[in-house]
Amino acid sequence: xxxxxxxxxxxxxxxxxxxxxxxxxxxxxxxxxxxxxxxxxxxxxxxxxxxxxxxxxxxxxxxxxxxxxxxxxxxxxxxxxxxxxxxxxxxxxxxxxxxxxxxxxxxxxxxxxxxxxxxxxxxxxxxxxxxxxxxxxxxxxxxxxxxxxxxxxxxxxxxxxxxxxxxxxxxxxxxxxxxxxxxxxxxxxxxxxxxxxxxxxxxxxxxxxxxxxxxxxxxxxxxxxxxxxxxxxxxxxxxxxxxxxxxxxxxxxxxxxxxxxxxxxxxxxxxxxxxxxxxxxxxxxxxxxxxxxxxxxxxxxxxxxxxxxxxxxxxxxxxxxxxxxxxxxxxxxxxxxxxxxxxxxxxxxxxxxxxxxxxxxxxxxxxxxxxxxxxxxxxxxxxxxxxxxxxxxxxxxxxxxxxxxxxxxxxxxxxxxxxxxxxxxxxxxxxxxxxxxxxxxxxxxxxxxxxxxxxxxxxxxxxxxxxxxxxxxxxxxxxxxxxxx
Numbered sequence: 001x002x003x004x005x006x007x008x009x010x011x012x013x014x015x016x017x018x019x020x021x022x023x024x025x026x027x028x029x030x031x032x033x034x035x036x037x038x039x040x041x042x043x044x045x046x047x048x049x050x051x052x053x054x055x056x057x058x059x060x061x062x063x064x065x066x067x068x069x070x071x072x073x074x075x076x077x078x079x080x081x082x083x084x085x086x087x088x089x090x091x092x093x094x095x096x097x098x099x100x101x102x103x104x105x106x107x108x109x110x111x112x113x114x115x116x117x118x119x120x121x122x123x124x125x126x127x128x129x130x131x132x133x134x135x136x137x138x139x140x141x142x143x144x145x146x147x148x149x150x151x152x153x154x155x156x157x158x159x160x161x162x163x164x165x166x167x168x169x170x171x172x173x174x175x176x177x178x179x180x181x182x183x184x185x186x187x188x189x190x191x192x193x194x195x196x197x198x199x200x201x202x203x204x205x206x207x208x209x210x211x212x213x214x215x216x217x218x219x220x221x222x223x224x225x226x227x228x229x230x231x232x233x234x235x236x237x238x239x240x241x242x243x244x245x246x247x248x249x250x251x252x253x254x255x256x257x258x259x260x261x262x263x264x265x266x267x268x269x270x271x272x273x274x275x276x277x278x279x280x281x282x283x284x285x286x287x288x289x290x291x292x293x294x295x296x297x298x299x300x301x302x303x304x305x306x307x308x309x310x311x312x313x314x315x316x317x318x319x320x321x322x323x324x325x326x327x328x329x330x331x332x333x334x335x336x337x338x339x340x341x342x343x344x345x346x347x348x349x350x351x352x353x354x355x356x357x358x359x360x361x362x363x364x365x366x367x368x369x370x371x372x373x374x375x376x377x378x379x380x381x382x383x384x385x386x387x388x389x390x391x392x393x394x395x396x397x398x399x400x401x402x403x404x405x406x407x408x409x410x411x412x413x414x415x416x417x418x419x420x421x422x423x424x425x426x427x428x429x430x431x432x433x434x435x436x437x438x439x440x441x442x443x444x445x446x447x448x449x450x451x452x453x454x455x456x457x458x459x460x461x462x463x464x465x466x467x468x469x470x471x472x473x474x475x476x477x478x479x480x481x482x483x484x485x
Contacts (some may be wrong), residue, residue, distance in 0.1 A: 012030075013433070014039065031362075041232070041272070044144065060308075070175070082373055090374070110164070111164075111165050111167070111451060112162075112163045112164055112165065113142065113157075113159050113163040113165065114163060116144075116157070116165070119146075120146050120147060121144050121145070121146055121155065121288060122144050122145055122146075123142055123143070123144040124143045124144050124145070124182060127143040127182045127185050128140060128141060128142045128143050128144070129141050129185065131187065135227065136158060136160055136166050137160065137161070138160075138161050139158050139160050139161070139166060140158070140159045140160075140161075141156065141157075141158060141185070141198070142156065142157045142158075142159050143155075143156050143185065143200075143292065144157075145155075152179075153171075153179075154179050154182070154202070155168070155169075155171075155439060156168075156169035156198075156200070156222075157169070158229075167227075167228050168227060169198070169222050169229050169231075170222075170229070170230060170231050171198045179202045179203070179204050180202075180203055180204065180205045180215075181202060181203035182200065182201070182202050183201045183203055183217065183246075184199070184200070184201040184248050184472055185198070185199070185200050185201075186198075186199045186248040187199070188248070188252050188255075190221055190223070190255040190256075190259070191223060191254065191259060191305050191306055193305075195224040196224065197221055197222060197223045197224055197229075198221070198222040198224075198229060198400060199219060199220045199221055199222075199248055199251050199252075200219070200220045200222070200247070201217065201218070201220075201245065201246065201247070201248065201251065202217070202218055202219075203215055203216070203217055203218075204216045204217075204218050204221070206251045210243060216394075217245060218236075218240050218245060219236065219239050219240060219245040219246075219251045220236050221235060221236060221239065221251070221255065223301075223305045225301070225305065226304075230298075230301050230304075230305070231298075232298050232301060232302055232305060233287075233295075233296045233297075233298060234282065234283045234287070234288065234296060234297060234298070234302075235282075235287055235305075236256065237252050237280060237285060237287055238254075238258055238285075239251055239255065239258075244253050247406070256395050257305075258282070258399070260274055261278055261281050261282065262278050262282070262306050262423075263275060263306065270314060272307065272313075273316065274318045275306070275307060276307075276313065276316055276320060279302065279306060280320035280321060280323075280324065282323075282438075283297045283299075283302065283321060283324075284297075284321065284328075285325035288324070289325070289328050289388065289392075291390045292385060292388065292392070292394050294381060294382075295320065296387055297321050299314065299317055299318050299321060300314060301477070302317070303317060309371055311370045311371070311374055312373075314374050314377070315373045315374045315376075315377040316377075318377035318381050319375070319377050319380070319381070321381055322377070322380050322381035322383075322384045323384075324383075325381070325384035325385050325388045326348070326384045326388075326389075328388055329344065329348070329384065329388045329391050332388075332391045332392065333391060334393075343462070343466075344387060344391055345460060345473055346471065347387055347390065347462065347463075348383065348384070348387045350455050350458055350459045350462070351386070351472060351475065351476065352380060352458070353384045353451070354382050354452060354455050354456060354459065354476055354479075355379045355380065355382075355383055355475075355476070355479060356379075356380070357451055357452050357455070357464060358416075358452070358476075358479050358480065359372065359375060359376045359450050360444070360448060360480075361380055361420065361448050361452075363447065364441060364444065364445065365429060380473060383475065386471050386472050386475045389471060390468060390469060390471060390472055393468070401467070402464070402465075402467045402469060402470045402473065403464075404464060405463075405470050405473040405474050405477060406460055406463060406464060406473060408477050408481075409456065409459075409460060409473055409476055409477055409480070410460065412476075412477060412480035412481055413452070413453075413456045413480065416452075416480060417449060417452070420445060420448070420449045421449065423445055424442065424445055424446055424449065432465075459473070459476070
């Protein structure tokens with residue numbers, strides 16, 4: 001692969017393919033709305049919990065009953081049938097028998113319900129409901145589970161009247177395999193965009209071999225965003241930390257409270273800094289720092305749910321999340337020895353400068369563009385996240401030797417430096433039409449080359465004997481070795 005001063009391909013994927021599309025090729029352009037009369041039933045009926053008896057599971061396997069036939073029969077008997085109310089029907093998930101392992105792909109669009117059933121999917125009939133939408137038409141919300149590694153895993157699908165899967169609801173982040181009951185399902189608008197979102201309340205069983213199992217109620221909200229449903233991990237954790245998560249009405253009230261914390265009344269703007277300033281602290285929770293995974297923040301999806309994504313709004317909110325990691329790092333090192341704190345600050349400054357300069361060179365080479373505002377914001381967020389993980393000791397012991405990473409960094413920089421020197425010598429890139437070339441541009445590249453050389457050598461010297469710095473060094477390697485296009 002040709003070596004380029006690039007940005008990790010994952011960041012570009014976030015820029016160019018940020019909106020997840022349903023595999024459904026609906027060309028009407030209409031967005032789905034769930035009619036008011038489809039809110040599901042309020043029933044105190046509790047289904048009998050299925051025990052994990054191998055004999056019972058074998059009997060079920062021997063029966064010729066097909067779940068899809070039952071679904072078809074229900075639809076044919078009354079295609080307009082809707083279940084009304086709040087959906088307080090407890091659906092139990094069986095303790096798995098040892099021979100029931102099955103696999104499933106998370107994205108099932110273009111498959112049929114019958115194919116899912118053949119792959120081991122079991123429908124929970126009492127928590128599956130028909131509803132009307134503008135986008136998909138008359139469809140069914142189907143709840144069910146697969147057995148994977150002898151553990152039941154919940155999956156939720158939107159299935160049309162021809163039994164084709166139109167949308168797969170995402171798994172929780174991170175996925176909790178210990179969900180044992182679905183207590184309630186309801187459809188409500190929780191972000192005031194006029195579309196009905198899906199609320200699912202379930203019972204999780206925790207604990208380990210040394211402690212009794214603990215039952216915990218958790219709520220998950222799936223926001224509708226044009227052609228599919230998404231989850232915001234930080235939002236679900238806010239709901240569940242509040243303790244107001246065991247009934248639909250409580251979840252709705254807590255959702256209204258969160259919405260008031262974020263939105264300016266009667267305003268939904270793509271560039272409302274005040275709303276982003278309110279949203280960022282809600283996203284920057286202990287869970288975010290503990291995970292060290294920016295996917296938890298779901299930056300673009302959060303904008304899609306509570307605002308309108310734009311180049312400015314995404315780069316601004318991304319920078320705010322980066323500031324959260326930077327501030328948390330400062331708080332952590334305030335209690336550490338002075339020498340360690342100085343080293344951390346040195347790492348952060350060096351890596352920020354190096355990433356900024358690589359991005360600047362790439363900006364010049366590719367002809368610029370507003371996309372680089374977003375790319376740079378995500379790049380700096382990666383730096384602050386990586387340094388935060390370094391301070392927290394979140395390094396993997398099996399990642400290899402720091403010397404390997406440093407050698408890779410030296411090799412990568414030598415190749416990029418050679419490329420930059422050729423550009424300086426020849427007075428421009430081969431593809432000179434990418435942007436207007438001036439003497440000032442050439443001077444910029446000369447300055448970038450000198451500064452990158454000094455900073456990379458300083459980073460190599462600082463990390464040479466610090467095996468915990470491997471992630472920090474590899475972050476630079478990712479930028480050096482990634483293709484931008």
